Amino acid sequence: MNMSQPAPPLAAIAAALRQERERAGISLAELARRAGLAKSTLSQLENGTGNPSIETLWSLGVALGIPFSRLVEPPSPAVRVVRADEQTRLRADRADFTASLLTAGSIHARRDLYVMELEPGQPREAEAHIPGSIEHVVVAAGRLKAGPAGDTVELDPGDYASFPGDLPHHYEALTPGTWAVLVMEHR
Known part of the structure; x- marks a missing residue:
């Protein structure tokens, strides 16, 4: 990527x-x-x-x-394409972690879709999000350790995990070139 x-x-x-x-x-x-x-x-x-x-x-x-x-995320048209080389990437301050928001949910469908790119080194320690948030992650390449603080799991390509996003949580690349798709669900 x-x-x-x-x-x-x-x-x-x-x-x-x-x-x-x-x-x-x-x-x-x-x-x-x-x-x-x-x-x-x-x-x-x-x-x-x-x-x-x-x-x-x-x-x-x-x-x-x-x-x-x-x-x-600005409002989007009915048909929307986000090219890989045109994604807006936001970087974390304290980890080699980049997230690209692909689409945001509406008022009726409160979910957001991201692509996350991570490299080994300093893990991404995320604070709790708004109450009722749930994170769904699918690893596309590399290996990833993710989950709530103290309850992380290791994931390989194709593996899926979900966990509460309204608790402090952790993302850590275990191999170079790790990337994953994240769906953030807000209840």
Whole structure:
């Protein structure tokens, strides 16, 4: 898979963040407090000048009570194709972990579809997502260790696992070139 990294869609993230914060009826300062961010960082993100990591966007989604995808996915047309070399890849701060959101669920079908690319080294330690989240993962290549903290499983190509996403959880590549498909279900 191509590991090049285009810039995150900053304008779309900024607009979605502002819209979701206003929909929730909370101030910039209150959202920053809930997400554990500096108010200046949140202000930069809403102005489209920040460069958010996956962790920052997840924290904001949890603080707003919405799926991560609502902050990064613009509305899509009836027929949509996402070419592998055109995917927007977001990197983790503390692990060799990249996620590409392929599609976000609607209000009626609360699920998001991602491609994850991982390399051995520092594992991705994910914080709990919004309550009721369930992660479904299928390994496409390589080997992966995944699951809730303290209850991980090793997966080979073609293996599937599901686990609560509303608990802290772990993703770790056991071989180079590991990638998987992740469906995030929000109940």
